[in-house]
Amino acid sequence: MNTPIPELAESAAPQGVQARWGSAVSPDLEAARLRLLAYVEVTPTCWLWTGTFYTQFGKPTYGQAYLNRKRMGAHRLSYIVHVGPIPDGLDILHSCDNPPCVNPAHLSPGTHRQNIADARARHGEWSPYGEKHGRARLSQADVDTIRAELAKGAYQRVLAERYGVTQAHISHIAKVKRWNVTRPESAEVAA
Ligand SMILES: [Zn+2]
Numbered sequence: 499m500n501t502p503i504p505e506l507a508e509s510a511a512p513q514g515v516q517a518r519w520g521s522a523v524s525p526d527l528e529a530a531r532l533r534l535l536a537y538v539e540v541t542p543t544c545w546l547w548t549g550t551f552y553t554q555f556g557k558p559t560y561g562q563a564y565l566n567r568k569r570m571g572a573h574r575l576s577y578i579v580h581v582g583p584i585p586d587g588l589d590i591l592h593s594c595d596n597p598p599c600v601n602p603a604h605l606s607p608g609t610h611r612q613n614i615a616d617a618r619a620r621h622g623e624w625s626p627y628g629e630k631h632g633r634a635r636l637s638q639a640d641v642d643t644i645r646a647e648l649a650k651g652a653y654q655r656v657l658a659e660r661y662g663v664t665q666a667h668i669s670h671i672a673k674v675k676r677w678n679v680t681r682p683e684s685a686e687v688a689a
Contacts, residue, residue, distance in 0.1 A: 560572060573600050576602050581605070587609075644661065644672075
C-alpha cells in the first residue's frame with residue numbers, strides 16, 4: 499500500500515473542482531496535498547482513502563489525515579488542499595454518499611445538521627458504507643475471509659461478485675491494513 503500516484507501528484511486541481519487558492523497555495527499545503535494523494539486510490543468515480551480511518555461503533559468512517567500536526571478528516575484535508583479553506587463550523591459533505599471518498603469534486607461545505615440529515619435520509623442511520631455504489635455492508639468476518647482469499651490469490655472481481663460489492667471496495671479492503679482500527683496509527687499518516 500501507500501504507492502504514490504505521480505500522475506495525480508503532478509496534476510492541477512481535478513476536473514470539476516473550482517480551486518479558490520489560486521497561485522497563493524503555500525508549500526505547506528502543496529506538501530500536504532502530495533502526502534494525501536499517496537494514500538488515495540483513484541477509481542473512475544470516488545477517490546478511496548487507503549490510510550488510517552476514524553472509527554465509530556467499531557466501523558471505519560472517515561479517513562484520518564494531518565495538516566500541520568493537526569488531525570482532521572482526510573476528506574476535509576482534501577477539500578482544503580484542492581479547493582480552499584473550510585468556512586468556520588461547517589462539515590464537508592459527500593455528494594457521493596461515500597465517507598472514505600476524498601475526491602474534491604464530490605465534497606462541499608454544509609452544516610453538521612445537514613450532514614446527519616442526509617445520512618439518515620439515505621440509510622435510516624449514520625453508516626459509512628451504504629447500499630449505494632454496490633457497497634453492501636460487510637461484517638468483520640466477511641472482511642477477514644476476503645483478505646484470506648486475496649492472500650491465496652483469489653481475483654478481486656470474483657470476490658466482488660460473491661459479496662455483492664464493487665471491485666474497488668475489495669481493492670480497498672486489500673489495501674487498508676486493519677478494518678477495525680481502535681487506536682489511530684497516527685505516525686503512518688503524519689509521516
Ligand atoms: Zn466520492
